Amino acid sequence: MDYLSRLSSNYFCLLVIFITGTGWSNVAAIGINYGQIANNLPSPDEVVPLVKSIGATKVKLYDADPRVLRAFANTGVEIMVGLGNEYMSKMQDPKQAQAWIKSNVQPYLPATKITCIFVGNEVLTFNDTSLTDNLLPAMQSVHTALQNLGLDKQVTVTTTHSLAVLEKSFPPSAGAFRSDLAPCLSPILSFQSKTGSPFLINAYPYFAYKDNPKQVQLDFVLFQPNQGVVDPSTGLHYDNMLFMQIDAVYSALASLGYNKLPVHISETGWPSKGDQDEAGATPENAKKYNGNLIKLVSQSTKKGTPMRPNSDLNIYVFALFNENMKPGPTSERNYGLFKPDGTPAYSLGLATTASDGVISNSSSSSSGVNGGAPPLPPGAASSSTGYLSISSATSPDQERYRFLGASLWLLVVLVMGVLKF
Numbered sequence: 001m002d003y004l005s006r007l008s009s010n011y012f013c014l015l016v017i018f019i020t021g022t023g024w025s026n027v028a029a030i031g032i033n034y035g036q037i038a039n040n041l042p043s044p045d046e047v048v049p050l051v052k053s054i055g056a057t058k059v060k061l062y063d064a065d066p067r068v069l070r071a072f073a074n075t076g077v078e079i080m081v082g083l084g085n086e087y088m089s090k091m092q093d094p095k096q097a098q099a100w101i102k103s104n105v106q107p108y109l110p111a112t113k114i115t116c117i118f119v120g121n122e123v124l125t126f127n128d129t130s131l132t133d134n135l136l137p138a139m140q141s142v143h144t145a146l147q148n149l150g151l152d153k154q155v156t157v158t159t160t161h162s163l164a165v166l167e168k169s170f171p172p173s174a175g176a177f178r179s180d181l182a183p184c185l186s187p188i189l190s191f192q193s194k195t196g197s198p199f200l201i202n203a204y205p206y207f208a209y210k211d212n213p214k215q216v217q218l219d220f221v222l223f224q225p226n227q228g229v230v231d232p233s234t235g236l237h238y239d240n241m242l243f244m245q246i247d248a249v250y251s252a253l254a255s256l257g258y259n260k261l262p263v264h265i266s267e268t269g270w271p272s273k274g275d276q277d278e279a280g281a282t283p284e285n286a287k288k289y290n291g292n293l294i295k296l297v298s299q300s301t302k303k304g305t306p307m308r309p310n311s312d313l314n315i316y317v318f319a320l321f322n323e324n325m326k327p328g329p330t331s332e333r334n335y336g337l338f339k340p341d342g343t344p345a346y347s348l349g350l351a352t353t354a355s356d357g358v359i360s361n362s363s364s365s366s367s368g369v370n371g372g373a374p375p376l377p378p379g380a381a382s383s384s385t386g387y388l389s390i391s392s393a394t395s396p397d398q399e400r401y402r403f404l405g406a407s408l409w410l411l412v413v414l415v416m417g418v419l420k421f
Contacts, residue, residue: 030297031058031078031316032337033267036065038323040340044071050320050342051077055298060266060316062121064104073111080116081105083142088120088131091138098145106149114155117142118200118266122162124181135159136188143195156197159188160266163203163245166252171231172238172307175248176255189258198314199258201249202267205241206280206289213279222270222285223292236306242268242293247307262311268293269318271331272346281331283346290317290337 032051044067051059057077061068064081072079081104083091091097105114119139123131139157146152167178177185192199205221219226221241228239238244249263270289274281297313304311322336322345336345
């Protein structure tokens, strides 16, 4: 048995226990974010067995790294590729968009199951007028390019949003988008409704706890047993914050007339390590959040959220690896399920050691960020721009995101009757 086969076999057996604690459970709707802001990650070929071992059937990239696309050929794993914010202006030109598709998507189909392209990351909450103005034209150009190449039936076009696009999130039935974003959101939603692409949202209950550890009920954000919260308008019962956030987005979409647009969680996770002021960033909490989430999604008896019980949960855990070159607080570099050598970043109930499956870094990239990826436009720092920092609050909109999570929780604890004065 060759090295990669041994590695796959070892991790398949070990990580089944690592995730479930008992045995294999089908997690068909679980995806994983595969970022590469690091200089010590294993080669994409070595990553494939890790992805399979946790039962993930979907991978979200922040670029279109050809090494990764080649590695996942003939695996059946669905791939979402990304066009970073620095591409917005360029992608408005249909010729440029078609050239990009021809170079970065078409050559890998159908062997690599590329199903979606997200254009821009959290653009609407960057407070950048030029980015906002360029977003829809860029999405339309990419979709047109796919149509011209006969690929639009297998590859959809979307964009990701921060939860800060919401102005109101509690109760979930009253979820609403920010009024100042409605003029640009509505045509984007119309485009997505016509083309059949999902609405992507990045949601992190961790932020609500980090900013209010004395008031936020930890069990509620970690999918642990708790008394839960009832939406006073619908009577629906919620036992975790993430599902409340998802349903708030569904309500916001419905309020604009898009109640049939599917919602996918493009990022959610919990860091296993943080700075002194980053409450809750521990291996134990990361184990509970990610482990409970994966098990919850894998349950065949519970498909969706309280508001959408018959809708499949499509959730991408953030992230596959700890990434040592990400800027910002310590937590930014510690969201991974795995260390760069392929061993678990923290224990999730492993019955034995994973030392036999340690990945050699002999074939890993030494080029740092996105080695082997298509060249960037002049002045672009990385094709992953926009995901470099997910928790630092240095802009007004990032502060708004944090305030939104805190405000949601304050309302929740009032309803639960556990707010202490």
